[in-house]
Amino acid sequence: HSSPGWRPCVGALAIQNPSDEGLQEQAWTAVLPLVGKLKTFYQFSQRLEAALHSLLRALTNETYSDPTQHLEREQALAKQFAEILHFTLCFDELKMTNPAIQNDFSYYRRTLSRMRMNNVPAEGESEVNNELANRISLFYADATPMLKTMSDGTTKFVSENKNLPIENTTDVLSTMASVCKVMLETPEYRSRFSREDTVSFCLRVMVGVIILYDYVHPVGAFARSSKIDMKGCIKVLRDQPPNSVEGLLNALRYTTKHLHDDSTAKTIKTMLQ
Numbered sequence: 001h002s003s004p005g006w007r008p009c010v011g012a013l014a015i016q017n018p019s020d021e022g023l024q025e026q027a028w029t030a031v032l033p034l035v036g037k038l039k040t041f042y043q044f045s046q047r048l049e050a051a052l053h054s055l056l057r058a059l060t061n062e063t064y065s066d067p068t069q070h071l072e073r074e075q076a077l078a079k080q081f082a083e084i085l086h087f088t089l090c091f092d093e094l095k096m097t098n099p100a101i102q103n104d105f106s107y108y109r110r111t112l113s114r115m116r117m118n119n120v121p122a123e124g125e126s127e128v129n130n131e132l133a134n135r136i137s138l139f140y141a142d143a144t145p146m147l148k149t150m151s152d153g154t155t156k157f158v159s160e161n162k163n164l165p166i167e168n169t170t171d172v173l174s175t176m177a178s179v180c181k182v183m184l185e186t187p188e189y190r191s192r193f194s195r196e197d198t199v200s201f202c203l204r205v206m207v208g209v210i211i212l213y214d215y216v217h218p219v220g221a222f223a224r225s226s227k228i229d230m231k232g233c234i235k236v237l238r239d240q241p242p243n244s245v246e247g248l249l250n251a252l253r254y255t256t257k258h259l260h261d262d263s264t265a266k267t268i269k270t271m272l273q
Helices: 010-016 021-060 067-073 075-096 100-117 130-141 145-160 166-185 197-216 230-238 242-254 266-271
Strands: none
Touching: 021 067, 021 075, 021 100, 021 130, 021 145, 021 166, 067 075, 067 166, 075 145, 075 166, 075 197, 075 242, 100 130, 130 145, 145 166, 145 197, 166 197, 166 230, 197 230, 197 242, 230 242, 230 266
């Protein structure tokens, strides 16, 4: 989960000074391994989406009568789902603080096409062909690319499984949000956390499932009929040290679908201002 290790944007410097050959050389050498990383994380997002589908299939099938029972019987799978959401939010927080990512990738693409035009063999061309480069570009153009992959993946799961009641999916998500909220707001449970990072784990998972619920539920997470206690969840976030949750509050402000709907209570909108 550590930062992808980005340096100040070498691509931007090279783009501003196109005739400085030394700088171009230096930038190209620096950018190549970074592009390899971008490709790896993009491919990983595809694998996460596939894993998400099989986890949702297992957690929403008709084996048990209610979602609580499902999550209790399938604790290892629920934990795995939570791990994926935790990684997703960690990754996107880092991505948001690394604007150099897109500049460097643009520089890579620009230089590569110039090399092709001049028939210069480019190392790294085999790394990323044009079609893959387009997909990677599109992926990183999103403010929160991993979360978008998860939201789209959950939406796709619901639309591909029309014979499965949508509540099977939304109830698992709302139950997980509720479990996280209760664990965080109840001193008795919270005192049992042996590691401090368990708190941030639960906070990220809670926000992750809220966002997924908001995408797949017809009226979203913020409506009065929502099964998620949004006021309670936002209060839990607000009760943390302020600098530790700003990224998560921003995720609710900017990556949800229904926050600005008329059906969202004014108090909720005010709490997220």
